Amino acid sequence: MAAELGLSLGGILVDGSDPYRSAGVENTVADRDVCWISLGSVERWFFFSGWSRGVQLVSGATQDLGEMARALEAWRNGLRLKEIREVSPFVEVTELAEAHEKGPAEAVAVKWRLLLEDLRQESERLELARRTLKVAELAHAEPQLRRLLPLTSHWSLHFSTCTGFPYSWDVPFIDPMSDGRYRVCGPSRGTVIGETETAEHAITLVIAGLPANCGPAVAGTAGDQQLF
Structure with a gap:
């Protein structure tokens, strides 16, 4: 199909298992x-998806193989996400993906906003969401934490020093407990730093446990960080 359309896709790779x-x-x-x-x-x-440095930037599905070939050529040749969508309208690009394209600082800022918006919606019906929202808002108010990528997992609030998956585990995280307290663990899940009565104290423990020279989150994955 690429040949019929006059497109260049280079060498086509094959997955030996399928x-x-x-x-x-x-x-x-x-x-x-x-x-x-x-x-x-x-x-x-x-179906297709395009990844860069641990982040899915594009995805989509079409029944038109020619449309797929155009999308693949656009991705292969480094067109910007907006340009890829113009070439193949079936391609899906999220707001967060566009932020990643602009750089890690923009991705972190948009991720914080989206996370807080989601927690505010969930907090209307779930107590754990309300408590996670509280620590997230406090964390966002702290410059040292606001520049890290925020993540939630089972209502635990995590911070990554990289913006791609797999994320880093070098920063303590906060786990709201069923009794109303907060547990701070890290860098591994099994290492408990302390349990606190207040969200404010939990934030203090996270900041105290930041790794040395913990700067803004950088593009890439935890594996990329280990190379340096």
Whole structure:
């Protein structure tokens, strides 16, 4: 299809474990991963997603193989996310993905806003969400924590020094407890720093446990950080 449309996708990669239902296209830009497409199991659909430095920037599904080929060429050649959508309207690009494209600082800022918005919605019906929201708002007010990427997991509030997955585990996290207190753990889940009566004290413990020279979150994954 690419040949029929006069497109250049370079060498097509094959997944040896599933050679008839998937294919990959290498990129000409360093920061973008191989883009893999796969087939629907029941109906004629083509699925794809594009990742860069641990972040999914684009995704989508189409029944038009020509439209998919255009999207793959746009991704391969390093077009910006907005430009890829213009080439292939089926491509989905989130607000957070566009923020990542602008750099780690923008991604962190947008992630904080989206996380707080989600917690405020959930806090209307869940007590744990209200308590997580409280510590998240306090953390966002602290410059040292506001520049880290915030994450939640089972209502625990985490902070990453990188913006891509897998995220880092070098910063303590806060776990709201069922009895109303807060447990601060880290850097591993099994290491308990302390249990506090107040969200404010929990934030203090996190700041005290920050690693040396803990700067703003950087682009990439925890694995990338280990290379330096």
